[in-house]
Amino acid sequence: MGSEHQIAFFLRELASRNTQRRVAAAKGLGKVGRREHAWVLAETAGDPVPQVREAAAIGLGRLGVPEAGEKVLPLLMGDMDPWVRRRASLAAIHLELRGDGIVRAYTKLLNDPEYHVRINALVGLTALGVPGDVSTLVSLLGDPDGAVWGRARSLIYDLRDDPAVKAEVIRTAREGDGAARVEALTLLxxxxxxxxxxxxxxxxxxxxxxxxxxxxxxxxxxxxxxxxxxxxxxxxxxxxxxxxxxxxxxxEQPGDQQLIGPARRWLRDPVAGPAAAQALGEVDTGSAVEHLRGVIADTALPGPTRAAAAKAIGECGRWDAVWLLLPLLDDPDTDVQTGAVDGLGSAVYNGLRLWERWPVANALVARLTADPSTAWRTGYALIGLADALPDLRRLADSTEDSQVRAAVLPLLVPEDLDGPGHGKYGAEEDVRRLLRGLDDPQEPVRYSAAVALQQWLKVGFALPPDREVPPDREAPPGRDALHDRLMALASDPSPRLRQAVAAVLEALADPGGPN
Structure with a gap:
């Protein structure tokens, strides 16, 4: 059937007594009709059956003739049927209707019980750049539907310099109810x-x-x-x-003993317990730390609370902190193990006593291989612990787990070249390990190697020029060889690796530049 025949058929069907035939005709005319047929659909919008009015709104939106819809669509947006309101408001958006009448229609729909209609009203007002009714708009910050309050928030933000909008947001932040007040407080x-x-x-x-x-x-x-x-x-x-x-x-405040009582009250709560343990650690007095010792020993307490207590004990750095934390690395609760690692990391950062260094280094290195999935976290705890360097170098050379290799390589970088465990020979050997890491089949390892090389250059390690060496000896790390390897990685598929490589190349090109 040709388009002219289709149009003629649909026009006849609009007069049918059968509702479904009129519905199909209105939708069909919207698909194949011409500009002049938009006024026919505008007349159809007065049909007594809601489904036909809905179809007429759909057809008007499809035909794209604003003049035909500018009077009838605002009326349909006030229809008793929610589907008619929904389709009419969507058609008004498509036709980009403007004027006071359409603004009033959108504004009325801000309170519509159907959330799709409220969304359409917000989309329409946003396109027009007006708030509609300011108090109603701001109240939508508390709408239960995320798509509604999110669009309301965006429109309010766009209109933040409008005096009326600003005043209503401030009023809601002061005395609004529930979610609307919460969002108003975040907007200001x-x-x-x-x-x-x-x-x-x-x-x-x-x-x-x-x-x-x-x-x-x-x-x-x-x-x-x-x-x-x-x-x-x-x-x-x-x-x-x-x-x-x-x-x-x-x-949280160091030495504030008034916080001990409230914190103790919440220690057994699974939600507030971790914060309570952290607060006791910040207080860092004898009685506060004694409560923390009781927390880590009480296996009936939630794991996150015991974990927070373990971390706090490490940060407090009392005489027995290391010996309390080391056994927790074998705790059945993985959260507690993680807290112990973090606590030991804080102890390492703050400075271990001579007799604590080897036990901590040994335990954390053992954890690297025992639980590779937490290798990065354990690696952070080992930063600056020179006693672990021999085992870390061994792991860098021998481990088959890429997560462990990636976590270990950055630990071979000293804070300065005169640091313990990083003599000239050790420095050259560690840089060789990083050069080999650039050729690793796993991207995380290549990335870690590149980042670590940049750190080496920052602390002042100067790569010598390449030179000839006997076939039976390994060449020391050289600037030319490193440059060639980096250039090969400059086109790596990984964006972060390419960025790290570019930083190393820049450091090589300007060795005297700022760190």
Missing amino acids: PRRCTERLLDSLLAGLRDPSPDVRIAVARRLSGVETPQIREALATALDGEQSPAVAARLQHML
Whole structure:
């Protein structure tokens, strides 16, 4: 059937008594009709059956004639049927309709019970660059549907310099309800905090835990005795674990023994317990550390809480910290093992006693091979522990696990060339290992080798020019050989590897440049 025959057929069918035939005719005319047929569909929009009105709206959107839809579509956007409203608002967006009437129609749909319609209203208002009704728009920050409040938030941000929008966001941040107030607090710039201070302090008692968290987060940059006292008072009466965790993080302060009581109260809670352990570690007094010792020994406590306590013990650095943490590397709970690794890493960073170095080095190196999946975390804990270098070099030369190789190579870089374990011979051998790492079949190893080479050059290791050596001897690392290997990697498929290689080439080209 040709298009003219189709059009004639659809025009006849629009007068049919059968609803489904009228629906099909309106949709069909929208597909194959011409510009003049848009006015026919506009008349069809008055059909008593909702499905036909919906089809007429679809057809109007397809034909793309704004003049035909500018009067009828705003009326359909107020239809009793949600599907008609949905299709009419979508057609208005497609036709890019403008004017006060369409703005009023979109604005009314901001309160529509159907979330698809609310989305369409926001899309339409965004295209027009207007807020519609400001209070309704800002209230949508609390909409239960993420697609709705996300679009509302974007439109509010776009219109942030509009005085009416700004005033409503501030009002909502001060006295709004639930999720809308939370989002309003995140939208306002930090400079607005001072003018919100009274409402924020009152917000610490808001019925909504989410609001209390948002208020606390907003107060985190305000360091005054009044704020600290208000936060401490709020923590004393807090019943929500999530809010208590936030407040404890904010109140962490060395030597503040007033935090010990509230922290102890939350230690057994699976949500707030880790924050409580961390807060006790920050207090770092004899009684606080004694509580931490009890936490790591209590296997009935949640793993994340014991892990946080283990890390805090390492950061406190008391005389028995290392000996408390080493057995936890074999704890049945993997979270606790991780916390022990982090705690030992803090102890290494702060400086181990002479008799602690070998046991820590031995235990952490053993963990590298026992659990390669955590090799990077264990590697961070080993940074700066020269006693581990012999075993790390052995692993770099012999391990078959690429995760371990990738984690070990950066540990061969000293903080300075005169550091322990990195004499001239050791330096050359370690750089050879990194050069071999550039040829590794696994990208993480090649990347680690390139990053480590850049660090070597930063600490002042100068690669000598290549020179002839007897066939039975391995050549020392040379500038020309390294340059050739790096140029071969410059086209590697890995973007991060190419970036690391470029940094090494730049360092080679400008050895005296800034670190």
